[in-house]
Amino acid sequence: MAKTAARAEPRKRPSQARSAATVAAMVEAAARIIEVRGWAALTTNHVAELSGVSIGSLYQYFPSKEALLAELVRRERAMLLHDVGLAMALEGELPLAIEQGVMAGLAHQFRRPALALALESAPSSPSLQHEDDALRHALAGQLAGLLARHGVADPDMAAADVIALCRGIIDAAALRGETDMASLARRLGRAVHGYLDTAGPASEAAASA
Amino acid sequence: MAKTAARAEPRKRPSQARSAATVAAMVEAAARIIEVRGWAALTTNHVAELSGVSIGSLYQYFPSKEALLAELVRRERAMLLHDVGLAMALEGELPLAIEQGVMAGLAHQFRRPALALALESAPSSPSLQHEDDALRHALAGQLAGLLARHGVADPDMAAADVIALCRGIIDAAALRGETDMASLARRLGRAVHGYLDTAGPASEAAASA
Amino acid sequence: MAKTAARAEPRKRPSQARSAATVAAMVEAAARIIEVRGWAALTTNHVAELSGVSIGSLYQYFPSKEALLAELVRRERAMLLHDVGLAMALEGELPLAIEQGVMAGLAHQFRRPALALALESAPSSPSLQHEDDALRHALAGQLAGLLARHGVADPDMAAADVIALCRGIIDAAALRGETDMASLARRLGRAVHGYLDTAGPASEAAASA
Amino acid sequence: MAKTAARAEPRKRPSQARSAATVAAMVEAAARIIEVRGWAALTTNHVAELSGVSIGSLYQYFPSKEALLAELVRRERAMLLHDVGLAMALEGELPLAIEQGVMAGLAHQFRRPALALALESAPSSPSLQHEDDALRHALAGQLAGLLARHGVADPDMAAADVIALCRGIIDAAALRGETDMASLARRLGRAVHGYLDTAGPASEAAASA
DNA sequence: TATGAATGAGACTTCATTCAT
DNA sequence: AATGAATGAAGTCTCATTCAT
CATH class of the missing domain: 1.10.10.60 (Homeodomain-like)
Structure with a gap:
């Protein structure tokens, strides 16, 4: 009792x-x-x-069952972060670094599509929530740093949006059963660069630099 | 049971x-x-x-409980479709029509944010899956038609991607508790136009217009 | 969860x-x-x-299981209180009233000896504790009132002690498997009157009145 | 299991x-x-x-767990028996010897009140039952011998009752959180002497001897 | 047609006990 | 002899669903 x-x-x-x-x-x-x-x-x-x-x-x-789940999420998150971090750390131009990162994310999703997809909609619970937030923050942090170094305006929000739109596109594609990673990569590149380049007046100069 | x-x-x-x-x-x-x-x-x-x-x-x-849930999803879907359809049907330039549609989607999300968010991660089940697919198709169909009429290449896929990236950004924003619809609308516009304009060689002409 | x-x-x-x-x-x-x-x-x-x-x-x-148990305890308590209250309410001399009360308690214990005994050592829990305290208080209150009306000194403590010693004797007898209610009643009478009569100097006058 | x-x-x-x-x-x-x-x-x-x-x-x-518990009860019992036995063995008048014994019991209870209280309501089991009976018998035997030597009628039953009523009063006091050992000792003395002195006609002579 | 008491499979979790190392 | 990982029966409680009234 x-x-x-x-x-x-x-x-x-x-x-x-x-x-x-x-x-x-x-x-x-x-x-x-x-x-x-x-x-x-x-x-x-x-x-x-x-x-x-x-x-x-x-x-x-x-x-508890919840703890087991949290561990699984933690495991997947660590893998994703590691891969994406590595990919983006490669020195190079901004577009290249981003492309590497996106490809890493894509690769992660395609390694175990059903799992990746399912984990997006885990039954909400404090600990899971926390794990998810941590992932989001870590990923956004990495990307925001990169963007900031390249003079992108409001890098935190930009990073969050870029990640979010990628997730959206990738998830939808996975849900439809798309398997053509190359096409997906191309479209993701378009979306990301489009978002970053189509900037408001304030950041135009920076973005075109 | x-x-x-x-x-x-x-x-x-x-x-x-x-x-x-x-x-x-x-x-x-x-x-x-x-x-x-x-x-x-x-x-x-x-x-x-x-x-x-x-x-x-x-x-x-x-x-069954599932049927009740399906009905709820159906109800929400009908509302969203109706609003977005109406918004995009307004004659006008492509960018304007899209902006109207995006605004309608945003408005829907902000009407009952917690509900909209929760419904994104409903417990998967055949019938729910079906409802969701139907929504996606209907929405994508509407948008694809619009894009096709304006000469966008591969309008079906483009429509799917645009919707997906909007969902991604909106959901992430909702999850973070963002309430500034104006800022969100601006960023969504950027993302959508960025995606549509940053096209491969085939559609370059359109993008540069 | x-x-x-x-x-x-x-x-x-x-x-x-x-x-x-x-x-x-x-x-x-x-x-x-x-x-x-x-x-x-x-x-x-x-x-x-x-x-x-x-x-x-x-x-x-x-x-909860606990609530079921509490209800059982409540049921038994109500019966005991009702019987004892009735018995002691009969007008008469102090010794007689007490004897009636003791007999009522005894009768209760002998109605379902194993149950009465077992309930004495219920697994402690907040709600059970509460039920038990309530019983003790109610019983002690009834007796204390009686004692006070007959001029016994420190009636609250005396009541508590009288009840406690009766419980002790009755439980031990039950545990040994005694079935001679008459003998038990006689000994209980002795114990109670002995306790009440063998008073300190302050209450001697009152007790002998 | x-x-x-x-x-x-x-x-x-x-x-x-x-x-x-x-x-x-x-x-x-x-x-x-x-x-x-x-x-x-x-x-x-x-x-x-x-x-x-x-x-x-x-x-x-x-x-087994039960055996461990039995050993604990055995340990506590040995201590109590030893102390009470020693206390009552001191030569002297009946009232004095009894008072010593009662004090020893009280001291035992107050050494580790929570433990003593908890052990009263141990989960019943054959071996625990046996340990408990053994304690009761040993204690009662000691006291019965003393009473017999002083001519008290029916010493076995008297011993059992005296022990039982003491336990009742002490436990109830402990449960209420009483800490005044002196007051408790006084009331216990009253109860015991009251019980022994308030005898039926047959044993009056003996008791007063 | 509406009601809500009743059902029971099955979920999560604990803990006394065993046994390979 | 000591260790502690492993076991699994059994306990508490939930909730989708049925059916007598």
Whole structure:
């Protein structure tokens, strides 16, 4: 009858090799369930079964279903951030850097399209919300830095918009089942450059520089 | 949880005024619950209570919770389509027509922001999926027609992308709690025109006009 | 994933005859399980099964297991209070009134000895605690009033002690399996009168009056 | 929950100093958990953690949770018996000896009030029941001997009643949070002497002897 | 037709206990 | 002997749906 507040952090960091494998297996099982059978099928018992672990073990590593989900989101976010960060860090012209970043994002989405798509509409919850915000901020931060260095006006908002419009286009394409990454990349480039170049009077000079 | 093959269509077309009012009350109750307390709070019993109808009656009008939800989505979709269609139908230049359409979409989102936002991440289900696809198609069709009439290349894809990027930007803004419709409208204009103008070689002439 | 705070009050007052019967059946089932198989066997599923009701129904009337338990305690308390109150209300000499009260308490304990005994050590919880305190207070209040009217010194504490020592003796006797109510009544009388008569100097006059 | 026939005896008598310390640590940890956080928090894993021992080790010394609990009760009982026995063994008048005993009991209760109180309502189980009976018998035996030597009629029953009424008063006082040991001692004395002196005709002579 | 009591599958989570290392 | 990861039965509670009145 005693209820402790549900934490979203893992209960214990897997210290042994075996544990790490167990945790990874559970997170991956969750991912597979979500992408194959949807949110409704994501039950802790199902995750335990699919990962070949007992339900008790699941709860030894995650204090709640929510925490497991948060870990999955964290994992995907880390991958995306890493790839995009790397891509944009390559020195070069602004358009090139952006293109690299967009391509990295696209690649991420196309690696596991169903999963990426599903994670966009996770059941809202404080911890998930937090993970999502963190992703958005980190990504926006990276891009904003790049834009600022190239003299784009209001780089924070511009970064947020660029990311948002990319997400919009990519998600819609994924939902339609598009698989032509090249076409998508081209259109994304158009959208991003169009947005950045079609600037108000104040930033015209900077953008054309 | 006895599940019979769940139909998503209302069980009966409201033929009497009273029925129509009842159905409307239930759909509106669902909308209010979703926007005020989130998806998790959307239970059929709750909907029945809030709409002043018994749970038994609810199931006389809707064969399942899913059908109720589909009806809500249908209702919102109809409103959006109507507004956007009207806005874009106003004769005028391309940029103006588009701006009208974008403004209509924005207005829709700002009428009930929480609801609009929540409906973007409805629990996926065949019928909901279908409703959503229908919306997308209808909207894209309207816009594609407009673009085609103005000689834009590949109008279907362009329409889809324009709608998608607008959704992306608007949703992200809503999520951040932005309330400045004017700023949003300006940025959306930038994004849309940027996308349409920054064209490949084939449409360069149009873009430079 | 949404947890509301567990109330101890019944969820809805049974308004129809059928409901009232259902509620009574559940409370009685709980009583029987506790007295026959002990606290460990008191599970909501078990209660539902024994009362011939579905688990869903149980939770329609009680928001939690705790609330069901509280209702049982409340029921027993009401009976005890009613009997003891009636017994002590009979006009007469102090010793006689007390004897009546003690006999009423004894009778209560002997009606369902195992239940009465078990309820003494209910798993502590806020609501149960509250019910128990209420019983103690009500009983002590009744007795304190009686004692005060007969000039006993410090009637509140005396009442509390008298009740406590009676409970102690009765419980121990019940635990040993004593069944001779007459003997028990005699000893209780001795204990109570002994306590009240063997007073400190201050109240000697009053007690002997 | 694989349940083998649970023994209540410790699995092995601690033959080495280290083992004894380990066992003591676990028992004390259990005591602390019970008094600080209540019965609901008493889990074997929690006990192991608090006592700095692995759960595996705990089960090497105790075959079950119940056995651990029994050992705790045994420990407390031994202390109480030792103190009360010593106190009553002091030669002297009957009233004095009894007063000593009562004081010893009170002192025990006040040493760790929360623990003493909690142990009164331990989850019933065969082995716990047995420990409790043993305590009662031993205590009653000691007191009965004393009473018999002083010619009190029906000393066994009198002893049982005296102990029971003391427990009743003490527990109720503890539950109310009383801390005035002196007042409590005075009232206990009244109750005990009252009970012993207010005898039926048959034992009046004996009591006054 | 409307009502709302009743249903019950199944979700999440805990915790006593085992056993490979 | 000690460790602690793993187990899984079982408990509490929810909610979509049915059906007697």
